[in-house]
Each structure stands twice: as C-alpha cells, then as structure tokens.
Amino acid sequence: MNNKAQGLFMGLVFAxxxxxxxxxxxxxxxxxxxxxxxxxxxxxxxxxDGTKLMCLMMDGAIPYLIWTIISLSIGLIIEGRxx
Amino acid sequence: MKKIMFALVFVIILLSMVSAxxxxxxxxxxxxxxxxxxxxxxxxxxxxxxxxxxxxFNTVNVSSINNATSAYLVNASSSVVLNxxxxxxxxxxxxxxxxxxxxxxxxxxxxxxxxxxxxxxxxPVAGSFYPVLSNGINYTGRNTDNNPxxxxxxxxxxxxxxxxxxxxxxxxxxxxxxxxxxxxNLTSFNAxxxxxxxxxxxxxxxxxxxxxxxxxxxxxxxTGSVANATNWSLNLPIYNNxxxxxxxxxxxxxxxxxxxxxxxxxxxxxxxxTQGITFNPFTYETASETFYANISSISIPTNAFLIYNSSTYxxxxxxxxxxxxxxxSTIDIQPGVTNNTFYFNTSIRGFTTTTNxxxxxxxxxxxxxxxxxxxNSGWLPYLNxxxxxxxxxxxxxxxxxxANVTYWLGTGTQTxxxxxxxxxxxQFYQLCFAPQNRTIITNYNFxxxxxxxxxxxxxxxxxxxxxxxxxxxxxxxxxxxGQIVTFQMVNSATQPISGVYGTASRVINGVxxxxxxxxxxxxxxxxxxxxxxxxxxxxxxxxxxxxxxxxIFPTQSGYTVTLSSTxxxxxxxxxxxxxxxxxxxxxxxxxxxxYLFNYSVGSTYWTLQNFSFSLYGNNGTLIGTQSSTTPGTxxxxxxxxxxxxxxxxxxxxxxxxxxxxSVTWIISNPGSYGILTLFTDFKNxxxxxxxxxxxxxxxxxxxxxxxxxxxxxxxKVGYTAPGTVIAVFTGLVIxxxxxxxxxxxxxxxxAVPYFPSIFMLILAIAGxxxxxxx
Numbered sequence: 001m002n003n004k005a006q007g008l009f010m011g012l013v014f015a016x017x018x019x020x021x022x023x024x025x026x027x028x029x030x031x032x033x034x035x036x037x038x039x040x041x042x043x044x045x046x047x048x049d050g051t052k053l054m055c056l057m058m059d060g061a062i063p064y065l066i067w068t069i070i071s072l073s074i075g076l077i078i079e080g081r082x083x
Numbered sequence: 084m085k086k087i088m089f090a091l092v093f094v095i096i097l098l099s100m101v102s103a104x105x106x107x108x109x110x111x112x113x114x115x116x117x118x119x120x121x122x123x124x125x126x127x128x129x130x131x132x133x134x135x136x137x138x139x140f141n142t143v144n145v146s147s148i149n150n151a152t153s154a155y156l157v158n159a160s161s162s163v164v165l166n167x168x169x170x171x172x173x174x175x176x177x178x179x180x181x182x183x184x185x186x187x188x189x190x191x192x193x194x195x196x197x198x199x200x201x202x203x204x205x206x207p208v209a210g211s212f213y214p215v216l217s218n219g220i221n222y223t224g225r226n227t228d229n230n231p232x233x234x235x236x237x238x239x240x241x242x243x244x245x246x247x248x249x250x251x252x253x254x255x256x257x258x259x260x261x262x263x264x265x266x267x268n269l270t271s272f273n274a275x276x277x278x279x280x281x282x283x284x285x286x287x288x289x290x291x292x293x294x295x296x297x298x299x300x301x302x303x304x305x306t307g308s309v310a311n312a313t314n315w316s317l318n319l320p321i322y323n324n325x326x327x328x329x330x331x332x333x334x335x336x337x338x339x340x341x342x343x344x345x346x347x348x349x350x351x352x353x354x355x356x357t358q359g360i361t362f363n364p365f366t367y368e369t370a371s372e373t374f375y376a377n378i379s380s381i382s383i384p385t386n387a388f389l390i391y392n393s394s395t396y397x398x399x400x401x402x403x404x405x406x407x408x409x410x411x412s413t414i415d416i417q418p419g420v421t422n423n424t425f426y427f428n429t430s431i432r433g434f435t436t437t438t439n440x441x442x443x444x445x446x447x448x449x450x451x452x453x454x455x456x457x458x459n460s461g462w463l464p465y466l467n468x469x470x471x472x473x474x475x476x477x478x479x480x481x482x483x484x485x486a487n488v489t490y491w492l493g494t495g496t497q498t499x500x501x502x503x504x505x506x507x508x509x510q511f512y513q514l515c516f517a518p519q520n521r522t523i524i525t526n527y528n529f530x531x532x533x534x535x536x537x538x539x540x541x542x543x544x545x546x547x548x549x550x551x552x553x554x555x556x557x558x559x560x561x562x563x564x565g566q567i568v569t570f571q572m573v574n575s576a577t578q579p580i581s582g583v584y585g586t587a588s589r590v591i592n593g594v595x596x597x598x599x600x601x602x603x604x605x606x607x608x609x610x611x612x613x614x615x616x617x618x619x620x621x622x623x624x625x626x627x628x629x630x631x632x633x634x635i636f637p638t639q640s641g642y643t644v645t646l647s648s649t650x651x652x653x654x655x656x657x658x659x660x661x662x663x664x665x666x667x668x669x670x671x672x673x674x675x676x677x678y679l680f681n682y683s684v685g686s687t688y689w690t691l692q693n694f695s696f697s698l699y700g701n702n703g704t705l706i707g708t709q710s711s712t713t714p715g716t717x718x719x720x721x722x723x724x725x726x727x728x729x730x731x732x733x734x735x736x737x738x739x740x741x742x743x744x745s746v747t748w749i750i751s752n753p754g755s756y757g758i759l760t761l762f763t764d765f766k767n768x769x770x771x772x773x774x775x776x777x778x779x780x781x782x783x784x785x786x787x788x789x790x791x792x793x794x795x796x797x798x799k800v801g802y803t804a805p806g807t808v809i810a811v812f813t814g815l816v817i818x819x820x821x822x823x824x825x826x827x828x829x830x831x832x833x834a835v836p837y838f839p840s841i842f843m844l845i846l847a848i849a850g851x852x853x854x855x856x857x
Binding site: 030031033034035037038042049052055056059060061062063 | 382383385432749751756757758760761764765768773774
C-alpha cells in the first residue's frame with residue numbers, strides 16, 4: 001500500500017470516527033435545544049428581540065452541527081487523498 | 084382412453100358435488116332453534132363444553148333464528164369471546180376469525196334480536212354439557228319456558244370447506260404482557276405454540292394499529308411436535324397503541340390446525356412510561372384534591388394537563404431526577420357522586436401522550452335543613468338557627484321564607500347549593516352536613532319571619548362552619564313596634580350604587596348583635612324593619628368606597644347614605660386593581676397540538692362588567708371566543724393545527740369602557756430541527772416585528788440579499804452574460820419565495836400564487852434564449 005492509499009485509508013478512518021462521535025453527540029444537542037427553547041419561551045410572540053435572536057441561534061444549532069460533522073468528515077477524506 | 088379419462092373426471096366431480104350437497108344439507112337441516120326473551124347472558128344460550136380436543140370455528144349455521152342479526156360466543160365468565168356482528172348471510176353467522184376454544188372449558192352460543200344483544204337467546208337445560216362431535220355440537224334445548232318441550236338437534240359448527248379436524252394447535256402470548264408500555268421502538272415478542280396430532284409448521288406474528296389497520300406480519304418456520312417458544316423483533320414506526328397476536332400452524336393448516344391466541348394483547352409504544360400515580364382513592368364533592376403522576380420520559384415533557392372526568396385542568400411539571408418527572412395538579416372535585424376517571428397528558432417532542440388512567444370515587448357532600456331535633460344518621464349539625472323577640476328576648480316559632488346556602492369544601496371553584504323554605508313555624512332550624520367533621524365554607528341568605536313579626540334578611544359570605552355547631556339567634560321585631568326604614572345608597576354624584584353590603588346591629592344583652600343585613604339592588608336601596616325607639620348601628624361597605632358607619636335612632640322612614648370613593652387612582656383608571664393572566668405562558672406551542680388557552684381577570688377595585696377573549700389563526704380564522712360577566716377564568720381548549728401563529732385578542736369592560744389588548748404565539752415544531760425551522764421562525768419573528776421590521780421591511784431585506792448575493796457571485800465567478808445573471812437571480816427568488824415560504828411577504832396580493840418566481844422564470848428563459856442566439 002503506497003503512501004497515498006495509506007493517507008486515504010487513515011482519512012476515511014478519522015472521518016468515520018468524527019461522524020460517529022458527531023451523531024452520538026446529536027441527541028444531547030437536541031435535548032439542550034429543546035430545553036433552551038422552552039426556557040426562552042421561543043413560541044411566545046411577545047418576547048424581546050434579543051431573545052428572538054437567541055431562539056434563532058438555537059434553531060440553527062442542529063443544522064450547523066450537522067454541517068460541521070459532514071464538513072469535517074469530507075475534509076479529512078480529501079486531506080487524506082491529497083497527502 | 085380419452086373418453087374413459089373424461090368419464091372418470093366427470094364421476095369424481097359429480098361425487099364431490101354430491102358430498103358437498105350432503106354436508107350442506109346436514110348443516111342447514113337443523114330446525115326448532117327457537118328464541119325467547121332473556122335479560123342476562125348467564126344460563127342462556129346453547130351451552131357446551133369442549134371435551135378432549137379443542138375446536139376451531141368461524142361459522143355457525145342456524146336455520147330458524149329469524150330475528151337474530153348476530154351470534155355470540157360467550158365464555159363461562161359471561162364475556163363475549165367472539166361475535167359475528169352483522170355478518171349474517173342467510174342462516175349462516177360468519178365469525179371474523181377462527182378461534183381456539185380452551186379444552187374442558189364451557190361456552191355458550193347466543194343470539195340477539197335486531198342488534199339488541201342477548202335480548203333473545205336459546206334456552207338451555209341448566210347444567211347440561213354437550214360434547215363436540217366431528218361435525219358440531221349435540222344440543223338439547225327447549226322452545227319456551229311455559230312449554231319446556233325437550234328438543235334434540237345438532238348444533239353445527241364449522242367452516243363448510245374446512246370441517247373440524249381432530250387436532251388443534253394452541254397459542255399462548257408470553258411477552259410483552261397485555262397492556263405493556265414501552266418507549267423502545269425495537270420490541271421483542273414471544274409466543275408459545277403447542278401442537279396436537281400434527282407437527283408444527285410455522286408461526287406468524289400479526290400486529291395491528293389500534294384502529295384495526297394491519298401494520299405488519301412476520302412468519303417464522305417452526306418444527307417439532309412439542310411446544311415451541313418463538314421470538315420476533317419488530318421496529319414500531321410511530322407512537323401508538325398496537326394489538327398483536329400470533330397465528331400458529333400445524334399439519335395441513337386447515338380448520339383447527341391454525342389458530343390464534345384467544346385474545347389479542349395490547350402494546351403501548353409511548354415516549355412516556357407511567358411509574359406511578361398518587362391520589363386519594365376516595366373524596367367528596369367540591370373538595371380540593373391533588374393528583375400526582377411520576378413518569379419517565381425520553382425527553383422533556385411540556386404542556387401537561389390533568390384530564391379529570393373529561394374536563395381539562397393545567398398541570399405542573401417537575402423534574403425529579405434525570406429522565407424522571409412529576410406531573411401534578413390540584414383541582415376542586417365537580418359535584419356528582421360517581422367514579423371519575425382521570426389521567427395526565429403531556430407533549431413530548433411534539434407528540435401528545437397520556438399516562439395510565441386511574442379512577443377516583445366521589446362521595447356525597449350535602450347540606451340539609453331540618454327542623455327536627457337531630458340530624459339523620461351519618462350527618463352532623465353545623466349551624467343551629469333559633470328565633471327571639473328583639474325587645475324582650477322571647478323565643479319564637481320562626482318561618483323560613485327562603486334559605487339559600489352555597490357551600491363548598493375546597494377553594495370554591497366548585498360549589499353546591501341548598502335552596503329551601505319552611506312556612507310552618509319552628510323553634511329552630513338546623514343545617515346538617517355529611518361527611519362529618521369536614522369544614523365547609525358557606526355563603527348564605529336567610530329570609531325569616533314569624534307570625535306577627537315582619538320578615539328580615541341575614542346575608543353573609545365566606546362563613547366557615549364545622550361540626551362544632553354554630554348557634555345563631557335570628558332576632559325579629561313585632562309588627563306594632565317597628566317600621567320599615569330604607570337606606571338609599573348614592574355616590575358623590577347622587578347616583579344609586581348597587582352591591583353595597585349593609586348591616587344593622589344593636590346591643591342585646593350587652594353584646595352588639597347583627598339583627599339584619601342585605602345587599603343593595605339596582606335602585607341602591609336597603610330596607611330594615613326597625614324599632615324607632617331603639618338605637619342601631621349601621622355599616623355600609625363596597626369595594627373602592629369608604630365604609631360608612633353610623634349609630635342612630637331610626638325615627639325616619641328613609642335615609643340617604645353617600646359613599647365617597649376611596650382616595651388614590653384617577654376616576655377613570657380602569658387598570659387599577661385589575662389583574663390579568665394569560666396562558667399558556669411558558670413552553671413551546673407546537674403545531675397539531677391542543678392547548679388550554681386561559682384568560683383570567685380579577686378586580687379588587689372596580690366592578691367588572693364583562694371580559695372576553697377571541698383566538699384567531701394567522702390567516703384570520705376565528706378559532707373560538709369565550710366571555711363572562713363575573714371575574715374568573717375563561718378557558719378554550721384549541722388545537723394549533725397547521726397555523727404558523729395564533730393571536731388572542733382580549734378585553735375587559737368596566738362602566739361601559741373597554742380595555743383591550745392582544746398576545747401572539749408563534750407556532751413551531753420542536754420535533755424538527757432542520758434549516759426550514761430556522762427560516763420559518765425567522766420569517767415569523769420578522770413578520771411579528773423583529774427589531775421593528777414590518778412586512779415591507781422584510782421584503783426589502785430579501786431584495787437586498789438577492790441583489791447583493793447575485794452581484795457577489797457574478798463578481799467572484801466572473802460571468803457577465805445577462806441570461807446567466809438573471810438565472811442566478813431567479814434561483815434566489817425561488818429559494819425565498821417557494822422553499823423558505825416568504826411568498827406572503829414577496830407577493831402580498833397573492834392574486835397569482837408564487838408570481839415572483841413565475842415571472843422571474845419567464846425572464847430567465849427569455850434571457851438564456853437570447854444569450855444563445857448571440
């Protein structure tokens with residue numbers, strides 16, 4: 001196995017590790033988002049604008065986390081292929 | 084040779100037809116199965132005992148049950164095991180499935196009359212048992228009670244095409260046990276199939292949704308001639324109540340060679356597991372009771388309610404530890420002696436689920452008025468009313484024109500009322516209460532009098548009474564010794580005031596004693612029958628007015644009392660003393676979920692005329708309106724459905740002036756955590772006025788985003804062709820208009836849905852075509 005193939009293999013391994021860790025982390029973040037949204041009363045139209053921005057940040061937490069997991073995984077694979 | 088073969092085939096077919104006809108004849112040639120009235124399932128119907136081997140059947144053939152529409156199979160505990168509801172075809176009652184009857188158990192077969200269960204049934208000979216034959220049950224019955232002629236016949240059971248076989252397979256459902264709750268979607272099932280005569284062939288797990296729709300079947304091949312325990316694993320797709328059963332098959336699978344377990348098991352797949360419910364198993368009407376449910380949940384429960392006797396009450400949620408929560412609610416028990424079923428429901432990840440239900444017995448809490456010396460057994464006297472002459476303290480026989488008593492055990496949200504009268508003179512009246520030794524709160528109004536003594540009133544509110552009897556002396560004045568004195572209540576503008584509570588008292592035996600009380604009506608008047616030669620003290624009070632007290636000899640027939648408004652607050656400050664509460668105040672509102680919308684108004688200063696609220700969806704649909712004229716709480720149980728927001732418009736009225744306001748809830752779906760949720764909330768917040776933005780400002784922001792994004796992309800990528808630029812622009816317009824749902828902002832008239840996208844698509848196509856022509 002040449003260096004390029006080894007790099008690709010290691011990239012794949014790390015990508016899978018990052019992916020699994022991220023997926024395991026996801027339910028915890030979902031629970032935190034639920035708690036946060038409940039506590040901030042995000043559904044109430046009368047909350048302050050600052051609170052609404054906080055709610056929007058919580059809305060974006062899960063998509064950002066998923067993007068981060070995918071980006072890291074793909075990045076590791078590509079990095080391993082280019083090494 | 085060919086002819087011989089044809090003849091042979093013809094003979095075989097002919098013999099089969101003759102055989103079938105013979106069997107059919109034997110089954111339908113069963114008569115004298117007469118019907119008659121019966122009020123009970125027990126000891127009616129054809130009784131039989133399964134002897135030796137089991138029996139499986141799905142049809143009952145009876146030739147002369149003219150009125151019956153259904154046949155019922157009833158077991159020894161009088162439970163219906165199977166019924167053939169409305170499946171009758173001719174004289175054939177078709178049961179919905181084959182069923183395996185327990186060996187050595189007794190069963191009855193009964194029939195109804197036009198859908199009225201068990202009104203008509205066959206009359207058996209009590210204690211007789213009939214063995215199962217190969218083609219049915221040998222029965223003996225009688226046609227009527229008056230004419231107990233013994234009739235012998237064959238009660239035919241069996242499917243014509245699957246005659247009863249000697250063997251039977253029995254199935255036992257092992258796990259999960261019936262009514263098991265689970266929060267795991269991967270569930271293991273286990274059943275034991277026990278063959279007889281033939282070897283096992285297979286076992287099929289059937290699972291149904293609670294509406295009867297088949298969800299899944301899973302068949303496993305099994306072998307052997309002894310009992311086999313079979314396991315299945317199944318992923319349950321959604322939270323629901325599932326029914327499951329197993330069909331075991333042996334031998335050729337005909338007749339009793341395939342059978343289900345006798346009853347389906349229920350499996351509840353829920354995000355909530357009920358750990359325990361704490362409550363008083365018995366209580367009394369109007370008493371205050373607290374209910375607790377300990378649950379474990381896969382996520383944080385929100386919006387908990389107690390459903391008690393079909394009424395909904397808010398409940399609180401306390402996290403005990405980890406995934407364990409405590410739901411609780413305190414309510415006043417509705418009047419009515421009954422067993423009330425209750426449970427909690429709550430929302431977990433957008434799914435509304437319930438705890439186990441329990442039942443609470445409610446006993447009678449009653450107040451009675453009696454003129455007897457003692458209360459009835461089980462009752463205790465709480466209040467004793469006697470009558471005396473006000474001047475000389477002579478005991479009198481009093482009459483009770485009206486006794487109006489409102490009473491309760493709890494906080495007063497649920498009350499009972501005693502309204503009675505007694506026109507014959509009695510030395511005393513007692514208010515007796517059961518249950519004994521419980522404190523009640525009362526509002527009472529007694530209109531009393533005596534012969535030669537004009538009537539008086541005594542009014543009082545929030546008076547606690549206990550089994551330590553309270554003795555009240557009601558004083559009267561002789562007709563010749565008094566006169567009617569009217570007190571006119573007015574404000575500083577000489578307008579009459581209603582609702583003023585007035586008392587008249589005088590010193591009797593050295594003690595200041597209330598001899599009469601009342602509440603002013605719309606004319607502002609309160610009248611007392613008083614002795615002008617005696618000195619009386621008067622007190623008149625009403626919220627937001629200074630209490631007026633005076634001690635006089637009531638020599639005049641009328642007095643005017645001017646009540647001055649209490650200091651502080653503007654004359655038209657209709658927010659003074661007003662408390663308003665709106666619910667739900669916390670937690671998310673999720674779509675497709677029912678919530679209890681409350682609007683409470685309390686007033687300690689003004690007299691509230693009315694208050695009301697209306698709930699509207701984001702599209703202007705009126706969901707519901709509630710209103711009241713007395714302070715309290717208005718409640719509306721409404722679903723968020725598919726609305727993106729709900730707005731409650733509420734007001735209260737005082738002196739003809741309306742004070743109104745509104746509150747808006749954004750509807751979200753906490754079960755969704757995607758990018759669409761982010762933009763949906765963003766859109767709702769913007770439209771709702773995030774940083775003062777209105778719909779136009781939102782449209783302007785979207786335009787700037789599209790414009791700048793197109794420019795940046797063109798600059799970075801380097802394309803300059805007009806068609807390409809317009810195509811990129813169009814793509815962004817479609818994203819905002821269609822994908823992210825900003826169509827209501829970008830196309831407020833909405834004459835043509837998604838018009839911006841359609842318009843830009845046409846421009847983009849034209850631009851690209853023109854670029855290609857160049």
